[in-house]
Amino acid sequence: NNPATELLVFEDVPLTVWFRNSEERRSLLLVDLKTAIKDVTLAGILPKYLEKIKIADAIIETTKTELHSHRNLAEDYCAIKAIEVEDIGVCMDMEVEPSADIEAILGEAYYLIDQYFSPDIKFYSLQQLLDDKIPVDEIFEGPALSNGFIKNDELAAASLRTVLYTSDVINLLMDIPGVKSIKNFAFARYDDDGRLVQSESWSMPVTYNHQPRLYIEASKVLVFKNSLPFLADSNELLDTLQVIKGKHTQPKFSVLENDLRVPHGNYYNLELYYPVQDSLPLTYGVGYDGLPNSAGDLRKAQAKQLKAYLLFFEQLLVNYLAQLSHIKDLFAVDETVEHSYFSRVIETTEITGLVELYNGLNATLLQGLTETNDMFLDRRNRFLDHLLARFAETFNDYALMLYSYTDDKNIADKQLIDNKISFIRNFPDISTNRARSFNYKDSGSVCNNKNIAGLVKRIQLLLGYNKAYKANIELYEEKDTDGKFYERRWRLVDENKKIYLSSSTKYADASLEIAEAKAWKEIDRVFIFMTQASHYKIKKVKKFVLNLVDDDGEIIATRKKHFNTEAEAETARDEIIAFANKIITSEQIFIAEHLLFRPRNIPGLQFPDGDPLLTVCIPNDCSMCGEEDPYSFRITVVLNGEDGIADKGMEFRRFAEQTIRMETPAHLGVKICWVSKKQLEAFQKAYCAWLSELVKPEPGITDLHNKLLALLEIFQQLKNVYPQATLHDCIDGNDGNRVFLGHTAVIDDEELDEQIKKKKENK
Numbered sequence: 215n216n217p218a219t220e221l222l223v224f225e226d227v228p229l230t231v232w233f234r235n236s237e238e239r240r241s242l243l244l245v246d247l248k249t250a251i252k253d254v255t256l257a258g259i260l261p262k263y264l265e266k267i268k269i270a271d272a273i274i275e276t277t278k279t280e281l282h283s284h285r286n287l288a289e290d291y292c293a294i295k296a297i298e299v300e301d302i303g304v305c306m307d308m309e310v311e312p313s314a315d316i317e318a319i320l321g322e323a324y325y326l327i328d329q330y331f332s333p334d335i336k337f338y339s340l341q342q343l344l345d346d347k348i349p350v351d352e353i354f355e356g357p358a359l360s361n362g363f364i365k366n367d368e369l370a371a372a373s374l375r376t377v378l379y380t381s382d383v384i385n386l387l388m389d390i391p392g393v394k395s396i397k398n399f400a401f402a403r404y405d406d407d408g409r410l411v412q413s414e415s416w417s418m419p420v421t422y423n424h425q426p427r428l429y430i431e432a433s434k435v436l437v438f439k440n441s442l443p444f445l446a447d448s449n450e451l452l453d454t455l456q457v458i459k460g461k462h463t464q465p466k467f468s469v470l471e472n473d474l475r476v477p478h479g480n481y482y483n484l485e486l487y488y489p490v491q492d493s494l495p496l497t498y499g500v501g502y503d504g505l506p507n508s509a510g511d512l513r514k515a516q517a518k519q520l521k522a523y524l525l526f527f528e529q530l531l532v533n534y535l536a537q538l539s540h541i542k543d544l545f546a547v548d549e550t551v552e553h554s555y556f557s558r559v560i561e562t563t564e565i566t567g568l569v570e571l572y573n574g575l576n577a578t579l580l581q582g583l584t585e586t587n588d589m590f591l592d593r594r595n596r597f598l599d600h601l602l603a604r605f606a607e608t609f610n611d612y613a614l615m616l617y618s619y620t621d622d623k624n625i626a627d628k629q630l631i632d633n634k635i636s637f638i639r640n641f642p643d644i645s646t647n648r649a650r651s652f653n654y655k656d657s658g659s660v661c662n663n664k665n666i667a668g669l670v671k672r673i674q675l676l677l678g679y680n681k682a683y684k685a686n687i688e689l690y691e692e693k694d695t696d697g698k699f700y701e702r703r704w705r706l707v708d709e710n711k712k713i714y715l716s717s718s719t720k721y722a723d724a725s726l727e728i729a730e731a732k733a734w735k736e737i738d739r740v741f742i743f744m745t746q747a748s749h750y751k752i753k754k755v756k757k758f759v760l761n762l763v764d765d766d767g768e769i770i771a772t773r774k775k776h777f778n779t780e781a782e783a784e785t786a787r788d789e790i791i792a793f794a795n796k797i798i799t800s801e802q803i804f805i806a807e808h809l810l811f812r813p814r815n816i817p818g819l820q821f822p823d824g825d826p827l828l829t830v831c832i833p834n835d836c837s838m839c840g841e842e843d844p845y846s847f848r849i850t851v852v853l854n855g856e857d858g859i860a861d862k863g864m865e866f867r868r869f870a871e872q873t874i875r876m877e878t879p880a881h882l883g884v885k886i887c888w889v890s891k892k893q894l895e896a897f898q899k900a901y902c903a904w905l906s907e908l909v910k911p912e913p914g915i916t917d918l919h920n921k922l923l924a925l926l927e928i929f930q931q932l933k934n935v936y937p938q939a940t941l942h943d944c945i946d947g948n949d950g951n952r953v954f955l956g957h958t959a960v961i962d963d964e965e966l967d968e969q970i971k972k973k974k975e976n977k
Contacts, residue, residue, distance in 0.1 A: 303432035314392035321454035337362035554593035591627035855888030
């Protein structure tokens with residue numbers, strides 16, 4: 215009954231006992247062996263064996279987690295298990311130099327043979343590879359590792375061997391100093407019970423999907439010195455082998471050593487300016503010293519006129535330096551950038567007599583003269599296009615579509631800037647994970663926006679799916695008492711200005727843009743948790759209050775209204791979730807991987823027909839038409855066909871389809887479905903219910919079968935919806951909403967008559 219006690223039962227398990235010498239074999243008594251086996255302390259045989267099993271199980275679980283988190287689209291793992299080992303010993307006669315150390319040579323020989331059977335994967339520091347003159351691009355090629363770097367050739371050599379060759383082993387051993395010759399070499403294979411089952415002199419085939427392991431205890435090497443045979447001392451040989459292994463062990467390196475250091479530069483204040491006027495000869499009277507008191511009015515007027523003339527050129531040079539010092543802003547991926555031309559007002563301390571020349575000029579007025587809003591939008595877009603071009607990306611087609619469907623060009627330009635910034639910010643993620651799917655074994659992120667395929671995120675950014683909830687967020691300002699900081703709050707409202715959620719804190723900064731950026735960052739976090747009922751906490755103070763919390767239990771949003779009963783608070787929670795789902799659904803994208811829908815239950819007593827199958831195209835004559843496999847490398851992209859991007863017109867929808875097909879990896883067959891909101895909601899519900907069962911370590915057979923059945927019934931009924939259109943209206947001649955076969959939904963006669971009747975009434 216002790217929960218800390220483990221019961222391990224072995225039934226008919228063969229044990230092989232190896233002795234260092236004959237004396238140990240003769241001195242061992244059966245009672246001693248039984249005592250050693252029954253030892254349950256940490257030093258006992260079976261506890262040590264059990265600990266190894268636990269370590270192996272933990273490694274398998276870690277491997278499963280890593281593999282599922284890096285799974286590619288339309289790919290899956292049938293089974294994840296450890297490679298079985300195969301014990302292979304070696305027998306040979308080795309002739310060495312008379313002065314050679316037998317144990318040292320045999321220790322090196324066993325180590326080399328073991329590395330030939332199963333090479334270690336060694337880790338190297340960045341500096342080690344740089345010292346080896348390996349190019350930087352080759353060093354950083356491949357996935358990011360957490361313990362240094364691996365050489366590609368060593369990784370390739372670690373692949374499972376299918377055949378072991380005697381010639382390879384002899385070549386390795388002959389390179390050991392002191393070895394003269396190798397004779398009578400043979401491989402010996404042993405089964406799981408330790409019995410010899412095969413012996414080969416030239417080559418030994420390795421069982422499929424097995425890793426050969428050197429069986430030192432069953433290996434025998436007879437060493438000859440001057441034709442006299444010797445056997446190595448077992449204890450000394452094992453100690454020597456451990457020293458050799460330790461010498462070749464490669465250390466692991468921390469993440470801090472896995473990247474190139476950022477070079478340090480020297481800061482220069484590029485806006486420092488020395489006026490040209492101060493460089494002119496003193497006789498001009500425009501420098502720091504000015505004119506002497508004895509100068510007449512005419513002379514002073516002439517000097518002042520020259521200063522005013524030179525001021526235009528001074529301002530040009532000051533603006534040039536201001537532009538140079540803001541180069542970082544020109545290429546910044548930041549929404550708070552407001553200018554692409556920069557200027558600076560010359561301080562009165564920089565040029566004497568400047569107050570008399572300036573007539574109300576300030577920084578705002580000067581910036582307005584330097585750059586208009588139209589100029590900024592145009593140049594800002596072009597700078598971002600330059601950054602996109604560095605990665606062979608373009609928004610040209612999207613920009614043309616946006617200009618076509620947006621009345622105000624400035625609004626379109628501003629939206630383009632936001633979309634480009636979002637894309638560039640996420641480029642490392644969407645580029646690395648372009649072909650990566652979601653992790654369906656992550657129990658904490660089932661149907662969560664944090665756990666989506668890289669292709670989904672890429673499509674969202676390219677199509678301008680720029681957070682539909684922005685239209686339902688109101689930012690309002692609260693001034694701090696000292697009048698120095700902007701304090702922004704936000705609230706989630708519907709079209710009738712009903713408030714659903716509000717910010718739980720204030721977002722303050724001296725810059726309005728930065729304060730708003732802080733607020734939007736928190737809003738993005740809020741929408742990650744807003745649709746999950748488990749993240750709402752109801753608490754009674756005087757009345758019941760409703761708060762939204764993150765994974766750490768921190769309050770990130772609140773409902774300002776308090777409730778008399780807990781039931782009222784729960785109703786409000788459900789109302790918020792429904793409203794949030796409605797907003798998110800407009801930009802929802804699902805990628806259904808057909809391979810995941812494969813049957814997992816074969817026909818049997820419980821399910822006579824097994825799990826349901828996806829339909830295939832089989833004509834009446836039973837000849838195949840190329841779709842006999844509906845699972846392999848096939849995906850279906852399911853989108854909202856009524857709201858969001860689909861609501862902008864068929865041209866935008868065609869552009870979206872073209873973008874999806876262009877971004878999908880070429881080896882995948884893709885089908886695109888623009889479904890109704892009703893179908894999308896039904897599909898999402900069934901899809902998430904099925905994933906909730908599939909995510910379990912051991913899914914329930916019946917539940918998984920039933921949920922897959924329900925999902926496929928909906929999935930195979932998905933159909934495209936099109937914007938409603940009518941044929942040519944003979945009454946008013948308005949045929950702007952034309953009918954395109956295969957792209958519009960034609961209404962029936964009764965509905966058409968009803969619409970004509972309404973038009974007449976309106977007239």
